[in-house]
Amino acid sequence: MAVAGWLLFVVVAAYLLLSNSTFWIYVAGLTIIFAISALGLDWIQGRAGQVSIGSAGFMAVGAFVAAVAVEKGVPALAALVLAALAGGFTGVLVGLPALRLRGLYLALATLALQFITMALGTEYETASGQIAGVPALNTTIGPISLTAGRSFFVALVILLALVIIVLQRLYRRAPGRAWLAIKENEMSAGIIGLNPTRWKLSAFVASSALISVSGGLLGFYTLRVDSESFSLDFAITFVAIVIVGGLGSIAGVITGAALITVTPYLLSTWTSSLPSNLPISQWLSSNIDYINSGFYGIILLAFLLFQPRGIGGASRALRLRLIRRLDRTPGAETAVASRAAGRSSSTAGGTPASRASAVLGERKLTEHSEAVENALLAVDGLGVYRSGACAVDSVDLTVLPGEVVAILGRNGAGKTSTLRGISGFFLTERSRVTGRIMFQGRDIRGMSPMATAKLGLVLVPEREKVFPNLTVAEHFRVIGAPRSEIDRTFELFPQLANRTQSEAGLLSGGERQMLALGVAFCMKPKLLMVDELSLGLAPGAVVRLTAALKEFQQQAGIGLILVEQNVSAAMELADRVYVLEAGRVESSGRPSELDEETLLTTTLGG
Amino acid sequence: MLGQVAGQLTSQSITTGSIYALVGVGFVILFRATGVVNFAQGEFMVLGAYFFYGFKVELHQNSLVAILAALIAMIALGIVVNMVIFYRLVGASLFTVVIATFGLSILLETAGLIVWGPDTRELPNIFSNNTLVSPLGIPLTTLDIVTIVVAIVLIVLLEIILRTTRTGVRMRAVADSTLLAALQRVHIPRFAGLAWAIASVCSAIAGVALALQSAVDPVNIGQLGLLIFPVVIIGGVDSIIGALVGGLIVATIQTLVAYYLNGIWVDPICYGMLLAFLLFRPRGIFGTREIVRV
Numbered sequence: 001m002a003v004a005g006w007l008l009f010v011v012v013a014a015y016l017l018l019s020n021s022t023f024w025i026y027v028a029g030l031t032i033i034f035a036i037s038a039l040g041l042d043w044i045q046g047r048a049g050q051v052s053i054g055s056a057g058f059m060a061v062g063a064f065v066a067a068v069a070v071e072k073g074v075p076a077l078a079a080l081v082l083a084a085l086a087g088g089f090t091g092v093l094v095g096l097p098a099l100r101l102r103g104l105y106l107a108l109a110t111l112a113l114q115f116i117t118m119a120l121g122t123e124y125e126t127a128s129g130q131i132a133g134v135p136a137l138n139t140t141i142g143p144i145s146l147t148a149g150r151s152f153f154v155a156l157v158i159l160l161a162l163v164i165i166v167l168q169r170l171y172r173r174a175p176g177r178a179w180l181a182i183k184e185n186e187m188s189a190g191i192i193g194l195n196p197t198r199w200k201l202s203a204f205v206a207s208s209a210l211i212s213v214s215g216g217l218l219g220f221y222t223l224r225v226d227s228e229s230f231s232l233d234f235a236i237t238f239v240a241i242v243i244v245g246g247l248g249s250i251a252g253v254i255t256g257a258a259l260i261t262v263t264p265y266l267l268s269t270w271t272s273s274l275p276s277n278l279p280i281s282q283w284l285s286s287n288i289d290y291i292n293s294g295f296y297g298i299i300l301l302a303f304l305l306f307q308p309r310g311i312g313g314a315s316r317a318l319r320l321r322l323i324r325r326l327d328r329t330p331g332a333e334t335a336v337a338s339r340a341a342g343r344s345s346s347t348a349g350g351t352p353a354s355r356a357s358a359v360l361g362e363r364k365l366t367e368h369s370e371a372v373e374n375a376l377l378a379v380d381g382l383g384v385y386r387s388g389a390c391a392v393d394s395v396d397l398t399v400l401p402g403e404v405v406a407i408l409g410r411n412g413a414g415k416t417s418t419l420r421g422i423s424g425f426f427l428t429e430r431s432r433v434t435g436r437i438m439f440q441g442r443d444i445r446g447m448s449p450m451a452t453a454k455l456g457l458v459l460v461p462e463r464e465k466v467f468p469n470l471t472v473a474e475h476f477r478v479i480g481a482p483r484s485e486i487d488r489t490f491e492l493f494p495q496l497a498n499r500t501q502s503e504a505g506l507l508s509g510g511e512r513q514m515l516a517l518g519v520a521f522c523m524k525p526k527l528l529m530v531d532e533l534s535l536g537l538a539p540g541a542v543v544r545l546t547a548a549l550k551e552f553q554q555q556a557g558i559g560l561i562l563v564e565q566n567v568s569a570a571m572e573l574a575d576r577v578y579v580l581e582a583g584r585v586e587s588s589g590r591p592s593e594l595d596e597e598t599l600l601t602t603t604l605g606g
Numbered sequence: 607m608l609g610q611v612a613g614q615l616t617s618q619s620i621t622t623g624s625i626y627a628l629v630g631v632g633f634v635i636l637f638r639a640t641g642v643v644n645f646a647q648g649e650f651m652v653l654g655a656y657f658f659y660g661f662k663v664e665l666h667q668n669s670l671v672a673i674l675a676a677l678i679a680m681i682a683l684g685i686v687v688n689m690v691i692f693y694r695l696v697g698a699s700l701f702t703v704v705i706a707t708f709g710l711s712i713l714l715e716t717a718g719l720i721v722w723g724p725d726t727r728e729l730p731n732i733f734s735n736n737t738l739v740s741p742l743g744i745p746l747t748t749l750d751i752v753t754i755v756v757a758i759v760l761i762v763l764l765e766i767i768l769r770t771t772r773t774g775v776r777m778r779a780v781a782d783s784t785l786l787a788a789l790q791r792v793h794i795p796r797f798a799g800l801a802w803a804i805a806s807v808c809s810a811i812a813g814v815a816l817a818l819q820s821a822v823d824p825v826n827i828g829q830l831g832l833l834i835f836p837v838v839i840i841g842g843v844d845s846i847i848g849a850l851v852g853g854l855i856v857a858t859i860q861t862l863v864a865y866y867l868n869g870i871w872v873d874p875i876c877y878g879m880l881l882a883f884l885l886f887r888p889r890g891i892f893g894t895r896e897i898v899r900v
Contacts, residue, residue, distance in 0.1 A: 051701045051704075053708075097881075097884075097885055101884060101885070101888070104643060104700065104704070105884055107701070107704060108835060108839070108877075108880060108881070108884065109881055109884075111832070111835075111877065112874070112877035112878065112880065112881055115873035115874045115877050116874040116877070116878075118870070118873075119870045119871055119873065119874045122870050123868075123870070232832075233712070236705075236708050236712070239705055239708070240709075243705060287719075287720045290716055290719035290720050291716065291720070293716065293719075294712050294713065294715060294716030294719075296712070297708070297709045297710075297711070297712020297713050297715075297716065298709070298712070298713055298716070300705065300708070300709040300712075301691065301706060301709035301710065301713060304695070304702060304705060304706050304709060305691065305694055305695075305706075308698075308702065423789065426696065426784075426785070426788070426794075427696070448788065449785065449788040449789050450788040450789075450791055450792065450793060450794065453788070453789050453790065453791045454791055458789070459789050461785070461786065461789065464782075464783040464785060464786050465786065466786075467778070467779045467782035467783060467786065467787075468782055469778060469781075469782050469894075470775065470778060470779055470782060474775045474778075474779075477772050477775045477776075478772075478775055478776050478779045478787070478790055478792065479790050479791065480772065519790065523790065523791070
């Protein structure tokens with residue numbers, strides 16, 4: 001693959017040189033300069049995971065420093081070194097706070113850099129009387145003239161090849177792995193002895209220097225440096241290149257640079273070659289400049305929506321599919337199957353006990369299918385995968401009408417994921433649910449949380465169970481509860497009646513749970529699922545909430561699933577108990593049937 | 607009483623400030639309901655002004671019809687943008703969403719260029735540009751007063767709707783927790799569409815106001831959209847009062863810098879303040895939420 005890429009690179013470069021087309025050699029040289037800058041952006045964004053829209057700013061720094069240095073008599077090579085230093089230094093200034101701030105900080109800070117460089121550049125141009133830009137004429141390194149032309153093109157081809165080789169080596173070795181580790185998870189990277197601060201800053205400084213050098217080259221190439229040309233649109237062009245090319249893929253980024261730089265020229269050529277009597281060609285020829293100037297934005301949007309991993313990601317996926325197809329010989333298939341089996345047993349914990357319980361689970365299946373007939377909820381082989389990781393492996397679970405079921409298990413056993421899997425995920429939570437979830441005889445797997453809620457499946461989540469900025473009274477307006485229902489809730493929880501006008505964020509933990517339960521009651525659930533009713537609450541509050549829940553459940557005759565870490569609270573309420581361990585049902589039965597000692601070890605982590 | 611220059615600068619600051627505040631409020635409502643940090647605000651302003659120009663000048667409608675038609679077009683645009691782009695990106699990383707708004711901004715800019723071309727367009731004087739009153743020596747034209755009143759009335763109206771109507775309460779619920787709102791049967795895409803429509807209307811009115819003050823200038827008005835970030839970060843990214851105060855602060859800086867220094871320093875200075883806030887008071891003056899920590 002790598003060989004084919006290099007071959008293509010050399011062939012294209014050689015073809016252009018032989019073609020002798022001054023125009024296309026110019027365009028290709030520009031593409032290479034943009035590709036170098038885009039590789040710098042990919043370095044900081046695709047490898048070190050920092051978001052930057054500062055390409056134009058850094059390129060302006062490099063371009064101005066190099067042009068002004070050359071103007072003052074500094075040799076071109078030294079001027080480019082100065083550009084790299086200036087870029088690196090600017091990178092430190094912009095990047096230091098990024099070590100502490102996340103999210104939008106770097107995006108906004110690089111935007112600020114963009115404005116500052118533009119203003120400074122304009123000021124310099126005005127002050128020095130070079131309103132059309134600082135000239136960068138007749139720059140040479142040895143025999144190579146650094147203006148657009150064949151010799152500079154050859155030099156650029158070699159430079160890009162060197163940059164690719166150096167970056168590939170860096171990414172493959174310790175630095176690349178360190179950046180990847182930090183990008184994936186900064187905290188755990190710190191634990192294994194990496195210093196995130198040092199690595200993040202080093203990536204930012206080095207990539208800024210690289211981007212600045214490309215800016216310096218661009219100035220030499222186009223003979224002058226004008227602040228106007230380093231606009232925000234220019235900066236976004238590079239974001240478009242790395243998104244279209246695919247973050248984290250060198251070949252992809254170079255392809256992206258070629259696509260975005262060359263396409264407008266091709267479109268222009270194509271438009272002018274159209275027969276002029278067609279109505280579309282008239283429209284095109286009067287608007288082609290606008291279309292070309294917005295081309296990168298349109299293709300950027302298209303890729304974000306339909307191919308967010310870019311060309312690099314798409315080709316990687318294609319290659320994988322090809323390999324799999326070639327692999328599909330009988331022998332290979334069993335190998336894959338056994339590998340898959342090994343993986344699933346390792347996620348299940350692989351202890352003799354869990355394997356035994358799996359056998360037990362099979363025996364229970366016949367019993368289970370009979371119960372499914374009249375069950376309110378029948379879950380069959382539920383698997384929940386959240387951003388690729390298996391949270392629930394295989395869970396069978398039934399709730400009969402009017403039954404209270406408790407799900408016990410230690411942290412990470414898959415209790416919350418089971419409830420979320422039943423209630424449904426948003427499409428974009430990148431979660432996958434497998435198995436069958438029958439609610440009142442209807443398969444609800446894959447429905448959104450809102451759709452299942454409309455069917456009468458109400459979940460009281462563990463964490464965000466109330467809206468912190470809404471008052472108690474407003475909570476009931478969200479669901480549109482009638483006055484009588486609200487009054488009944490306040491009778492059940494008199495404590496809430498005095499706090500109708502306070503924001504939920506100011507309530508105590510117990511009061512929040514009361515509010516969450518009260519709202520859930522008013523939604524007239526057919527099946528209520530409460531995640532961690534007792535977590536973090538005072539024993540007195542737990543008793544009161546449990547009593548209210550029991551009373552409501554019996555009056556309404558609904559099904560109830562309780563997820564609990566507090567074994568005694570659950571045992572008191574539940575008709576049946578499931579114990580989860582590593583995403584599977586470890587044991588289940590009536591509370592009286594379960595051995596208290598195993599219960600304690602599985603839930604408390606003995 | 608202020609002197610002539612001071613009075614003029616104050617008048618300009620207040621008028622521009624109320625326009626920024628209006629855009630900022632739209633930004634805040636959109637951010638809270640959908641989590642989208644919208645960099646395309648400026649192009650929404652430009653398109654609002656263009657639509658108004660189209661209905662008023664090209665289609666010869668009276669001003670009231672023209673503004674209503676322009677707002678309806680902008681509401682439709684907001685809803686379409688949500689359905690086609692951002693509904694599909696719910697839950698995507700903040701960066702992806704931000705880049706998508708950049709892409710949207712370029713797309714809208716290109717569409718505007720194709721339909722209306724790059725030239726600046728003059729709007730007829732609907733409101734007089736002569737000074738009507740001068741309280742405390744601050745000269746205000748009829749247009750200034752209309753701009754300020756419309757902006758403030760709209761902001762107060764939005765605040766009242768968010769505070770008192772059921773739709774407003776549900777919208778705030780979505781802003782607090784999308785998942786919990788969905789679990790309580792709130793139709794999330796519908797509220798996202800509503801937020802886009804509100805943001806779109808706020809920007810459009812601001813765009814028309816700016817165009818009436820000078821002209822329909824696609825480049826200038828489009829760039830002013832980026833000043834909304836200092837406005838909302840200084841004021842607080844989830845606060846409506848914050849947007850008002852932030853709008854006044856940024857407009858005052860803009861007016862003073864442009865008068866005493868040079869227009870090109872407006873963006874760097876406002877963004878310098880933005881950075882200072884991010885570093886030392888990331889919640890802004892009135893905000894409760896930070897935009898820079900995950």
